[in-house]
Amino acid sequence: MVIRFPELLVAKKPDSQFLERARRAGKSGIKGICLVGMGGSSIAGEMCRGLLLDQSSMPILMVRNYGMPNAVGKKWAVVVVSYSGDTEETLASFEEARSRAATIFVVTTGGTLAERSQSLSTHMVPKGLQPRAALPLLFSAVHPTVEALLAHETTDLEEMSRSLGQQAQNWRTRADPPSAMAEKLMGLMPLFIGWKHLVPVAYRAKCQINENAKAAAFHSELPEADHNEIEAAVSYRKHSVIPVFLRSCFEESSITKRFDVTSEVLSEAGCGSIHLRIKANSALEESLAMTHYLDMTSVELAERLGVDPLKVDRIADLKKKLAAYRSHLSPLS
Numbered sequence: 001m002v003i004r005f006p007e008l009l010v011a012k013k014p015d016s017q018f019l020e021r022a023r024r025a026g027k028s029g030i031k032g033i034c035l036v037g038m039g040g041s042s043i044a045g046e047m048c049r050g051l052l053l054d055q056s057s058m059p060i061l062m063v064r065n066y067g068m069p070n071a072v073g074k075k076w077a078v079v080v081v082s083y084s085g086d087t088e089e090t091l092a093s094f095e096e097a098r099s100r101a102a103t104i105f106v107v108t109t110g111g112t113l114a115e116r117s118q119s120l121s122t123h124m125v126p127k128g129l130q131p132r133a134a135l136p137l138l139f140s141a142v143h144p145t146v147e148a149l150l151a152h153e154t155t156d157l158e159e160m161s162r163s164l165g166q167q168a169q170n171w172r173t174r175a176d177p178p179s180a181m182a183e184k185l186m187g188l189m190p191l192f193i194g195w196k197h198l199v200p201v202a203y204r205a206k207c208q209i210n211e212n213a214k215a216a217a218f219h220s221e222l223p224e225a226d227h228n229e230i231e232a233a234v235s236y237r238k239h240s241v242i243p244v245f246l247r248s249c250f251e252e253s254s255i256t257k258r259f260d261v262t263s264e265v266l267s268e269a270g271c272g273s274i275h276l277r278i279k280a281n282s283a284l285e286e287s288l289a290m291t292h293y294l295d296m297t298s299v300e301l302a303e304r305l306g307v308d309p310l311k312v313d314r315i316a317d318l319k320k321k322l323a324a325y326r327s328h329l330s331p332l333s
Ligand code: PA5
Pocket: 038, 039, 040, 041, 042, 081, 082, 083, 084, 085, 086, 087, 090, 130, 131, 132, 133, 211, 312, 315
């Protein structure tokens, strides 16, 4: 599934009606965009927010919870993503957005969400993947939708897919392909640290290590981490924490200096670090290519740890327990 990342980016485009509706909503003077989803289904929205917020004329909120912020109302666009279509937090937010008469766009494979969104703009994506591995499919719907809402030109994802395929070919000639990165992370707890559009990539990497490799991982961001986490560096060695700096080709010189000085201060506190760089022509390509590389790292790590990256037993068990609890409550509540 992870190998198919570039191909999945162009496997199922949203149809022209879906995007036209987003364009019309954008022109109608919406006040903001709210992106909704949990876990693997939240990443596409989070990445779009990281990439497009700076150029956006309106707020872009991310909701990973039940419900909606109070500000979201009739003049808002809400993009609801759930791969299964049955995630309870996402369904609750969807219902709340509907009750507030927001303009809703749904991306899903089916489930309750597809049933309830029949009269709305719904983009159906193919079933059969792990939700987190479906990121390129979900991204290829959410990104053009947000672009249309913002009246931006649509990015050519065909071209992007080709570049990502080429980037993956280049792993072979890298000194540190995903397998080598996985090797370096064995027995350590990675702390992925990003800046700007690479903050969601750092978060995604943490989630992929958690879900695919069943291993502890954390994420953080610069410059904020320099005002708190840096003090914990003295304990990183003891706790086997390894900071992994996600470096961008688009760093401003002050940010480059900050990454370098942060790394120096960590090293003086006895803590080594890894710097990951991927050559790219745009922030979008950098975000996707680094995500693909780190997704593959998580699968390589899973293999080395002898765990099945496909199984998420605890997530499934928890969802089952909560569903049983709800059905137990519903007759009385
Ligand atoms: O990747 C996963 O399996 C999870 O993180 C799911 O994405 C998460 O539990 C939400 O489910 P769904 O994506 O079906 O809404």
